[in-house]
Amino acid sequence: MRSLEEKAVRLLGGVVETETLRLYLRLLVVDGCPAEEAADFFGGADEVEKLIRAGMAQVRKPAAGLPARLMPVPMDVVLQHTLAGLARQALADYERLLGGYQRMCAFASSAGAEPDTSVGQLARLITDSDEVSRLTSTLLGSVQREWLTLSTHAPTEPMDGAGITATPSPAGRGARCRAIYDDDLLAETAARDKLEAIAETGTEVRILPRIRMSLGLADEGIALLPLTSSETAGVLLVQSSVIVGALWEYFELLWERAIPFGGGGSNGQGLPEIQIKILRLLVQGLSDEAIAQRVNLSLTTVRRHIKALRENLGSETRFQLGVIAVQHGLVD
Incomplete structure (x- = not known):
């Protein structure tokens, strides 16, 4: 405890x-x-x-x-809820700071003085798409140890594993890159192909259901939080060590639960047709009882088939079984 x-x-x-x-x-x-x-x-x-x-x-x-x-x-839900509140507060604080700074500039200009344009901030909202691209390229180019990605949507081209157009992956320079994506993406062929391409660059990719937010983390020092899946909506750049540290712990907590993408398991050839039917229903989220009714078999027989599927496909859980089935094209 x-x-x-x-x-x-x-x-x-x-x-x-x-x-x-x-x-x-x-x-x-x-x-x-x-x-x-x-x-x-x-x-x-x-x-x-x-x-x-x-x-x-x-x-x-x-x-x-x-x-x-x-x-x-659950503590991960608590963190997500709290961070969402902090992000809203940071945005409100930023808008007040920006308004006050603009007034200071206007006052200094009327007085004939040149204002100091450097304002240090622990959280900064960036809405210009060109600046977002430059920032992301600079950030990825400076990663020395590790780049982490959590994403609710498929990456864009060229892919950096975070859904933001950027320079080549830090994995090419020896940095460790890890990415977690929402399992809904496995239902889309194009998105699945993009995840496979990311994995081929050396990024470790895992899948998890019901991801609630997107973020990128660089060397435990900087966090980049896209406001939506669209680049033009901007990002929140966070340099607060407390918030970045909490985001890092949040990612590690999800990483432990996530299922590796693209590795292990059988190719599924030779599976009986009845097991393919059961697999398709299982991936749809049906319970064992509902599956038994749909395929007109006893509950005991259905569970025996599911056990055989897990053994044949190298799966430890029902969720992992579904991921492997999608990866190997066993379900539509």
Whole structure:
């Protein structure tokens, strides 16, 4: 349990308010508590409300005769929610700073003085597409150790693994490049081809369902967050060590869960037709019971076929089985 607390502190420390994090850790350690006892557990209803407002706890409705429980939200979801709030605040702060700086320039100009054009910022919004391209090229060209990518959409051409037009991958200079993409991309032939091309450049590619944000991380020092999948919408450049560190921990947490793309497993030749049918239904997200009804087999027989598929394709989980099936063209 200590390792769970340590991971939460590494991931959320300095990003979440200290007092709120303390409350969250208490709830995380006990894996939730009865909702009616939560106020006593935390020493007041205000503390419970604080956790819920921060998106760090939620009340799970009663089920099967069990009472409602106050449950901790998964720490990666907490981080994503918190970072989204920080990004909005950074944008608001930037707009105020820019407005004030423009007024200072106007005042200095009217007074006949030349204003200092250098304003140091820990977070900077960049909306000019040409500047975004130059920044990305410079950033990728300066990576010495590692470049990390998290993306909800297929990369553009030429590919840098982050969906942003840029110079050749840092992998060519010996830097380690890792990228995680949303598994929805596997349903698109063109996107799948792009992921394979990225993997051929030396980038380690993994797949994960329901990715919530896109980002690029360079050498644990700089984060680049595209505002949307379109380059013209701009990016948020973050140089705050606290926020970049939290983003790095967030990526590592997702990397542990993600499934490698393009490696291992059988080519699937010679699979019985019934197993191909079961595989297609499984990839669609149907339960074992629903699959049994669709193929007119017993639940026991269907589970035996799924076990055989996992063994033949070298899969440890149902999700990985689906990824391998798509990679090898076993499903449409």
